[in-house]
Amino acid sequence: MTCAECRENLSAYADGALNFPERQAIGGHLEACPACRAELSFIQSMKAAVAGLPSPRMPADLKAALLAEAKRQTRRESFWPSLWALPSFRYPAAALAACFAALLVVYAVGRKERGPSISLNAMLIAHEEYALSRPLAPADIIYSRLPEQVESSGENPHDL
Amino acid sequence: MICKLQGARIAAFATAAALIPLLPASGAAARLKRPDPIEALRRSLEGPSVPYRGEVKIVNHSRQSRERSSLAMDVFWAGPSRYRREIKDKSGSIGQVIVADGKSEWIYSPSDQKAWEGPLPEGSKNEIESEVRLISANYDIRISPGRRIAGRATWLLEFKSRATGALVRRLWLDRQYWLSLESELFRPNRKVGSAMRFTSVSFNPKLSQDLFSFKPRTGWKITSRLKPASDAGADASRALPSWLPSGYVFEGEDALRGGQNPVWHDRFSDGINILSLFQCSSDVRLDFGTTGAKPVPMASTHGTLAQTQDGLVLSWSRGGRRFVLIGPLDLETLERVAESVP
Structure with missing residues (x-):
């Protein structure tokens, strides 16, 4: 490092x-x-x-001004519905969203077709666990790194 | 008075004279006490016959950055299937725990409330004689008086490769119980890769049975650790190397998983080092994680190389299969093994 x-x-x-x-x-x-x-x-x-610093208190007049502004904002008509009403915005936006969704589907299918995967850590664990079965295994050294490898190998290494 | 003094001197001289011939003999006796290295190895492989507890310091030397990291671990041992290791973090509190309760081996993290359950390491006591033969065939084993470790007298056992002459391992064995109190593992470049040493040890301590049990509390996340798939059957079509480094023999195989995409694991050993060959369909992707893997040209294909504490990892694909080779060997030797896999 x-x-x-x-x-x-x-x-x-x-x-x-x-x-x-x-x-x-x-x-x-x-x-x-x-x-x-x-x-x-x-x-x-x-x-x-x-x-260790004390939390500063908000001035009373600032708090009142912020609350008043928040109330005005909630009463104001939303910007996006009015924009969506315009055909010149609605159709291109819908086409763009459809393209994005199609890309997502292609990506997901592609990932699935690429098949399962296995992490190198899963193999290292198998390698070290076999080493542990040997009489002359440096057990303490192997055990000192096994938890890290088990943790890094994923939540369920069976699900390759 | 004078007579008494003279008598005493004569007696002292006579005693000394009587002892002089014994001096070389006592030196020889001391030399004779040095155990046979093969017998010391055998007793070390059998392990201590009594429970023990101790504090262990482990140092790993990084090949890339030349840095070294160390950690401390408390060890409680009451037999091959009942042990506990508590790995401490830098603050001295327990970070990870490994417990064998007689049935399973648990790895858990108290702070994260996660636990992984796995099988106990397979014992191989009945294989000790064949192990001794394999090790002594491949390694020149020497024994000499070792330094005191954790207040205990030791024998130093050194293993040098008969093929290369390189020192591969040094063990300091307790003279009474044959526990390895210190060990050094050397890399192919002849530098120490990892080392462990007991900073304190006591034999026959009173160990509570609670140390060797683990009962996860409500809310803990329990995960089964990887274990060989029993439904994988045999795969006669899997490819095996036609060339192995001197002294390595095939020891066995199993599958990390069954189903349509089994991952086969073949193991080879020279008695001390393990060489693992994994193979699966090339459809199975290999995730190298954060090992800093990099592409490496091979004689007949392209491979990927990573460096881990277990040694080098070489991966390549050929004939619709993906292969991964792991072992404490240099790249040239790994490549030669890889190229011999059809």
């Missing part, structure tokens, strides 16, 4: 929003990269500082 890839996900990492493999990958990079650790520390301190 490069520093750029790491920093792209540092904010999510600080929020705890990444999954386990992503956390492991970033954690591994952070262990070896003092610059990214410093960046993470900065992000964490900024988040803590922002979280």
Whole structure:
């Protein structure tokens, strides 16, 4: 993992929003990269500082003005029905929508005809599970990466 | 008084003189205590005869970025079908758990409330003698006193390929229980790819039976892990390589799935390394995920190459079939195997 890839996900990492493999990958990079650790520390301190700020109250006159404007908008006639009434807009738009729907159908059928798929992770799991059945298997090393592969192989690897 | 002193000196001298001839003998005795490497290998394959628990550190070296990642794991072991491994994340909390409850092997993530159920690894205790023969035929095994690991005395067992002379694995075995307390796996480029080491270990601890059970709570998502399809039957038309690297033998096959698009898995081994050949109809698409696969020219076709912790992965299509070869071999050797598949 490069520093750029790491920093792209540092904010999510600080929020705890990444999954386990992503956390492991970033954690591994952070262990070896003092610059990214410093960046993470900065992000964490900024988040803590922002979280500590009091929420500003909306001024009473601004709130009243916004509510009044919202009421006016709901009373106003919608723009799209009036546009749809124009034949010069309605027919080309309908033709365009039909073309788009046809493209979607062609894409879906094409995908189905391309047949089933299998992930490389499913094969790696089979490879490692066989390795585990060997007496001299480096079991702890294999088990340390098996959960990540199982998780990445998809929800149901039987459904190829 | 003088007589007493002289008597004591004479006695001490006599004792020392009596011991001198024994010194070379005691050195020889110490050398004799070094076990036979094949016997040490055999006892290591049989595994420890008592339960144990310990903390393990695992280091993986990335080939591409030259970085290394490490993780810690707590291990509880009460037999080949009852064990527990807790993989910790960077903060030290448990990220993933692997539990064998005697019937199934579960992998679950407490934070995500997801679990995968799979079969227990097949034991092969009855194959130990054939395994020893295969390993000792392909590897020169040497034993020497090892360093202390987690406070335990060890023997160092080294495996060098008889074909290439390359060191492929080093094991530090506990002298009393023969558990591998540290191991290093070397890549074809002769650099360490992965390593594990116990940072602490205790034998015969009291282990609660709760450690070896898993009962998912309400709301957990349970998924069956991939297991060989029993309805696949045999496929006599599947293609097998006519050339294998020195020492590798065919060990068996099964199908990852049955039905109209079976994916066959043939396994080959030299006793330590595993070579897997998968094949299916070329209609079955292969999803490489995030392995950074790239196209690679082969002698007779075009292939795709990816690098994983299990070694290189080479994929190609020929004769209406898609093939995937996985193994800890260099690209040249993998290609030679691939080109020998009709």
